[in-house]
Amino acid sequence: MSRKSIEERLAQLEAQRKSLQARLSKDERARDTRRKVLLGALVLHRLEEGRESSADYLRDFIRRELPGFLTRDIDRRLFEDLIGPGKTG
Structure with a gap:
């Protein structure tokens, strides 16, 4: 061995x-x-x-921050219900 x-x-x-x-x-x-x-x-x-204060805060935060975070159109389309169509950062 x-x-x-x-x-x-x-x-x-x-x-x-x-x-x-x-x-x-x-x-x-x-x-x-x-x-x-x-x-x-x-x-x-x-x-x-939909609890008013927390849901409104989250919606505002997402609408403000998410468009700039997403870099691909396909990803933006996933969130159109939250950020609207065609929004960019």
């Missing part, structure tokens, strides 16, 4: 490190996406719920 050289062992460890790093990055992206979805769901729920 031959033993692995130090170089082979280091290469194997580096491959394992890269694999674990990729998995960590994937988990972090999934967590970030889930946070964004849940936060968006809360905002939409509050807007639909």
